[in-house]
Amino acid sequence: MKVLIAGGGTGGHLFPGIAIAETFMARDPENQVRFISTRRAIDQEVLAVRGFSSQTIEAEGIKGRGIAGQVKALFKLPGALKQSCRILREFRPQLVIGVGGYVSGPVVLAGRLKGIPTAIQEQNSIPGLTNRILALLVDRIYYSFEKSREYFPARKSLWTGNPVRQELKRVREEPSTPQASLTVLVLGGSQGSHRLNQLVTEALDFLKELKKDLSFIHQTGTKDEDWVRQAYLEKGFQHQVRAFISDMVWAYARADMLICRSGATTLAEVTALGKASLLIPFPFAANNHQEENARSLVEQGAAEMISEKELTGAGLAAVIRKWRNDSRYRTDLAARAKTLGRWQAAEDIVENCTQLVRKGRWN
Known part of the structure; x- marks a missing residue:
């Protein structure tokens, strides 16, 4: 089977697509999967490392831009x-799947116009503009949060959870080595978060007595990597600072707790792996979907959430200190998170897509 997957721009869109692609290839090595993604260097590097071919199209996002930017993006659509x-x-694919982002819109629409079976995969609790439009046209809709069902036609929708990359299963196989220090993994998304970087480095000033008891793995984004690393050095904390962490198996295996944004893909990984997390939603996410994503875990006692505007360096330090001193609380959070994990999401999507191609479209 030939499958075309469209999406990217953030790891939150790209990594679920990779999980789906890996599952198609694991099911049958004769399958062919191609991506249409953005021109971002990270998108191209991540796909190349995993052996997936990709192409790009001239498209731009519409939502969240000024009038001039929106007009420019609209003129690029044809x-x-x-x-x-x-x-x-x-390529002549037998199936087209959109995994979100502005790139997926034109590709899925083209597939629909050519009579090719089409599907979308929605990661967030509140669907983005592209997927809300495409939901009216496609043959299948796969969504990650149960509360998202209200946005989609029931007859062609399926709750699967958010696909998780198969490589992360190796986290469970990593040898467990006792650590004297608490390891904190800081993730601000694939592009990093300047505000999260500021808050964490400010928190270090209030944790001086715990220098020997704390270790940080910190994904900063390209722009902040140097000054964040320098802050850890000057303040004397153990650290591993990376602009982008390509080996997430290594990072997750060592993490005792996470301080992170609440993008859907991060939450899918946190729950699949059973990790205690402090969620700080990105306040400018479309439709405030990151807060809604986080709330789905918090309501079930599977994570803590603090809004960015309410958080200070001192407040963050207090949380880190509390979690460092209360291992039982961390363990309970992690256990509850693990009950929400859905490792089988990609397999369920691939199975359903295979049926779609074999039996024909619903629409």
Whole structure:
């Protein structure tokens, strides 16, 4: 089977697509999967490392931009649709899947116009603009949070959870080595978070007595990597600072707790792996979906959440100190998180897509 997967721009869109692609290839090595993603270097590098071919189209996002930016993006749509049709004509896929982001819109629409079975996968609790529109056109909709069902037609929708990369299963196989210190993993998303970087480094000033008891693994994003590393050095804390952590198996295996944004893919990984997490939603996410994502864990006692505007360096230090001193609380949070994990999400999506291609479209 030939499968075309469209999406990217953030790891939150790209990694679920990779999980789906890996499952198609694991099911049958004769399958062929191609991506249409953004021109971001990280997108291209992540796909290349995993051996997936990719192409790009000239498309831009519409939501959250000024009038001039929106007009520019709209004028690019016809060209993006034409490019998508050309790629479909050359690759001849039997299935087109959109995993979110502005790139997926023209590609999935082109697939629909050409009569190819189409599907979308929605990661967040509140669907983005692209998937809300595409939901009216596609044959299948796979969503990650149960509360998202209200946004989609029931007859062609399926709750699967958010696909998790198969490589992360190796976290459970990593040898457990006793650590004297508490290891804190800081994730601000694939592009990092400047405000999270500031808060964590400010918190260090209030944790001086715990220098020997704390260790940090910190994904900063490219712009902040140097000064964050320097802050850890000057304040005397154990640290591993990376602009982008490519080996998440290594990072997750060592983490005792996470301080992170609440993008859907991060939460899928946190729950699948059973990790205690302090969630700090990105306050400018479309439709405030990160707060809604986080709330789904908090309501079940599987994580803590603090809004960015309410958090200070001192407040963050107090949470880290509390969690360091109360291992039972961390363990309970992690156990509750693990009950929400859905390792089988990618397999369920691939099985359903296979049925779609074999039996024909619902619409």
